[in-house]
Amino acid sequence: MELFLQLIVTGVMLGSIFALVSLGWVLIYKCSGVLNLAMGELTMIGGYVCLAFYQKFVTIMPVNYAFVLALIGTIFIGLILGLLTERVFLRKMIGEPVLAVIMVTVGLSFFFKGLVFMIWDTDTQVFLPRIFSIEPIVIWGITVGAVYLWSFIAAMILMVIFICFFKYTRWGLSMQACADDEMAALSLGVSAKFVYALAWAIAFMAAGVGGTLLGNINGLNYSVSSLGLLVLPAVVLGGLNSVPGAIVGGITIGILQNLAGGYGEAYIPGSKEVAPFVFMVIFLLFKPYGLWGWERIERV
Amino acid sequence: MSYLPCGTYFESYADDQKWWRTNFIKSKMIVMVVLLAAVPYLVGSQWMSVFYTINYYILAALGVQLLIGYCGQITLGHAAFVAVGGYTSAMMVLFLPWPQFMVDAGLVYPISIVCAGFAAAIWSVLFGLPSARVKGFYLIMTTMAAQWITLRLVITQLSKIGGREQSFPLPPGVIKIGPWVIDSDEKIYYFSVILVLICLVAMGNLLRSKIGRAWIAIRDNDIAAETMGVNIIVYKLLAFFVAGFFAGIAGAFWISALFFVSPENYEWFYSLLWVGIILIGGVGSIQGIVFGSAFVVLVFKFLEMGVLGLSDVLMTSYPEWGWVTTKIIFFKESVFGLAIIFFLIYEPNGISYRYWQIKNYFNLWPFSYTGK
Numbered sequence: 001m002e003l004f005l006q007l008i009v010t011g012v013m014l015g016s017i018f019a020l021v022s023l024g025w026v027l028i029y030k031c032s033g034v035l036n037l038a039m040g041e042l043t044m045i046g047g048y049v050c051l052a053f054y055q056k057f058v059t060i061m062p063v064n065y066a067f068v069l070a071l072i073g074t075i076f077i078g079l080i081l082g083l084l085t086e087r088v089f090l091r092k093m094i095g096e097p098v099l100a101v102i103m104v105t106v107g108l109s110f111f112f113k114g115l116v117f118m119i120w121d122t123d124t125q126v127f128l129p130r131i132f133s134i135e136p137i138v139i140w141g142i143t144v145g146a147v148y149l150w151s152f153i154a155a156m157i158l159m160v161i162f163i164c165f166f167k168y169t170r171w172g173l174s175m176q177a178c179a180d181d182e183m184a185a186l187s188l189g190v191s192a193k194f195v196y197a198l199a200w201a202i203a204f205m206a207a208g209v210g211g212t213l214l215g216n217i218n219g220l221n222y223s224v225s226s227l228g229l230l231v232l233p234a235v236v237l238g239g240l241n242s243v244p245g246a247i248v249g250g251i252t253i254g255i256l257q258n259l260a261g262g263y264g265e266a267y268i269p270g271s272k273e274v275a276p277f278v279f280m281v282i283f284l285l286f287k288p289y290g291l292w293g294w295e296r297i298e299r300v
Numbered sequence: 301m302s303y304l305p306c307g308t309y310f311e312s313y314a315d316d317q318k319w320w321r322t323n324f325i326k327s328k329m330i331v332m333v334v335l336l337a338a339v340p341y342l343v344g345s346q347w348m349s350v351f352y353t354i355n356y357y358i359l360a361a362l363g364v365q366l367l368i369g370y371c372g373q374i375t376l377g378h379a380a381f382v383a384v385g386g387y388t389s390a391m392m393v394l395f396l397p398w399p400q401f402m403v404d405a406g407l408v409y410p411i412s413i414v415c416a417g418f419a420a421a422i423w424s425v426l427f428g429l430p431s432a433r434v435k436g437f438y439l440i441m442t443t444m445a446a447q448w449i450t451l452r453l454v455i456t457q458l459s460k461i462g463g464r465e466q467s468f469p470l471p472p473g474v475i476k477i478g479p480w481v482i483d484s485d486e487k488i489y490y491f492s493v494i495l496v497l498i499c500l501v502a503m504g505n506l507l508r509s510k511i512g513r514a515w516i517a518i519r520d521n522d523i524a525a526e527t528m529g530v531n532i533i534v535y536k537l538l539a540f541f542v543a544g545f546f547a548g549i550a551g552a553f554w555i556s557a558l559f560f561v562s563p564e565n566y567e568w569f570y571s572l573l574w575v576g577i578i579l580i581g582g583v584g585s586i587q588g589i590v591f592g593s594a595f596v597v598l599v600f601k602f603l604e605m606g607v608l609g610l611s612d613v614l615m616t617s618y619p620e621w622g623w624v625t626t627k628i629i630f631f632k633e634s635v636f637g638l639a640i641i642f643f644l645i646y647e648p649n650g651i652s653y654r655y656w657q658i659k660n661y662f663n664l665w666p667f668s669y670t671g672k
Contacts, residue, residue, distance in 0.1 A: 092645045099368065099583070104641050104645070106637075110637025113630075113633060114631060114632070117633075118634065233445075236438060269457075274449050274452045288433040290438070
């Protein structure tokens with residue numbers, strides 16, 4: 001029972017990182033209709049950029065400040081990269097068939113993967129000196145790694161910031177309008193180009209923070225990008241165009257992965273990686289549009 | 301289908317649907333077969349592997365083209381089905397107790413190819429089942445799940461058989477078709493050409509039958525197809541079956557070229573690559589598969605040659621820049637990603653569309669009536 005609770009709690013905390021990255025994914029899909037398969041690489045880039053900043057900053061200031069500053073730097077770089085990516089590659093693809101757009105994001109993922117390995121090499125790198133203590137924290141008898149707890153807190157804070165941004169700022173409202181009905185939004189003077197650029201920038205920022213947190217848990221290497229790809233089952237579970245769905249889906253995937261890792265691994269090795277996908281396929285057989293995805297009503 | 305030369309017309313549908321509609325097309329095909337047979341004598345032996353890699357990509361992308369280009373079911377997990385084919389064939393050849401006369405007659409490997417086709421086809425139908433209910437990106441995700449689940453299963457379950465770590469080497473002489481032992485690049489090449497020709501003709505014939513018309517109807521609008529009396533679930537699953545069968549054949553062929561099976565030949569990268577191939581070649585065109593495969597393999601080959609040349613120059617002239625050579629392999633991947641992106645941005649209809657335009661230009665010359 002204790003193991004079970006512990007797995008669940010850690011799963012929720014790991015899942016909150018997935019939820020953060022899925023939020024960025026859903027945003028791109030809602031605003032511009034692009035199905036982004038490069039999300040894993042975006043996550044990885046974020047992690048490596050933050051590591052580079054951290055290694056620079058840690059020589060001149062205390063660890064905590066250095067990490068926070070590095071995180072802010074990552075968000076800033078994510079903003080620039082997101083705007084650039086949208087401008088250079090994706091804007092030309094507006095109105096092209098869905099498959100072509102997907103393949104462009106696949107090309108992006110090859111490009112970014114090559115770029116990251118060109119700059120930082122393929123060896124596993126860790127954040128040194130450690131930012132979070134190895135000592136686990138005990139809450140009500142449940143042992144939780146400090147990394148997980150802080151990741152959870154950071155992800156939650158960022159998610160609240162993003163959601164407030166959508167609800168209360170002018171830019172966020174224009175994004176909502178564009179996602180709801182692009183034609184109507186355009187006729188009311190919302191700039192679609194600006195909204196697309198903003199969506200990509202936010203996705204890059206969210207993925208960057210997610211990658212940093214994932215990198216803190218297991219060290220940074222190529223596996224971070226396959227963890228980042230887990231946002232795809234997460235968003236499918238929640239329904240493609242639902243922000244709450246993305247969050248719930250992300251947390252579900254986190255819990256599932258942990259439970260499969262804790263219990264299934266003994267019987268079927270490799271079930272940790274497979275469980276989210278198996279669950280997703282079975283789930284889709286019963287709810288073809290995820291939890292809260294829009295059902296497309298088709299007419300001939 | 302391109303426009304026919306001026307003055308050529310048909311009086312029956314049977315004539316219009318023929319493989320070789322005019323004598324010119326027929327002679328073109330014969331010249332092509334002769335050329336294919338002569339390739340090993342025309343090019344150096346180091347290019348043989350390029351040619352049979354192209355053929356492998358054609359075989360593998362055939363199923364992807366069928367699903368995406370003709371049936372409208374987007375798949376991003378085709379490498380899984382190729383893996384099933386490859387492993388089935390390898391396992392059958394290595395571990396089944398074949399009677400000696402079959403081994404002597406060289407029947408083992410051909411039988412294993414067919415079995416690999418069926419195994420991959422059934423596996424593919426299993427993951428095609430959700431297509432009865434889900435569409436679009438949700439379907440993409442289920443096929444992606446096929447990739448993860450299959451590869452994980454292969455790595456964790458199969459690779460332990462026989463105590464080997466990751467790969468199963470195939471001892472020389474095992475891959476034997478009738479009296480021929482496949483052991484040299486030329487033989488692999490001829491084998492691949494024969495397989496590709498058989499599969500392309502089979503696919504072409506399927507597409508001009510009732511089944512092919514049903515697939516195309518589903519691609520264009522599945523609800524309309526259903527109201528017209530096409531049983532869309534059966535035909536969608538049939539598309540997955542046939543695509544899986546081609547994938548299985550591709551996988552079974554590739555073990556004869558590699559002489560081993562190992563999971564890293566079936567990474568997700570390859571699934572994406574094959575979708576990229578049909579997009580580059582042209583969606584919904586059989587020639588497109590050939591063009592796309594040739595383009596991708598040649599781009600890789602030239603990048604590799606350029607990279608090797610560059611690293612040679614660097615090593616000899618600028619030793620202090622030697623660290624660049626360790627990064628060059630990633631440079632190759634980056635450039636390949638960019639090549640795909642810019643190809644899609646500037647040539648969205650694929651190579652086969654250009655080919656179609658050029659062919660029509662000559663067919664209709666000097667009285668072009670297409671207006672373009």
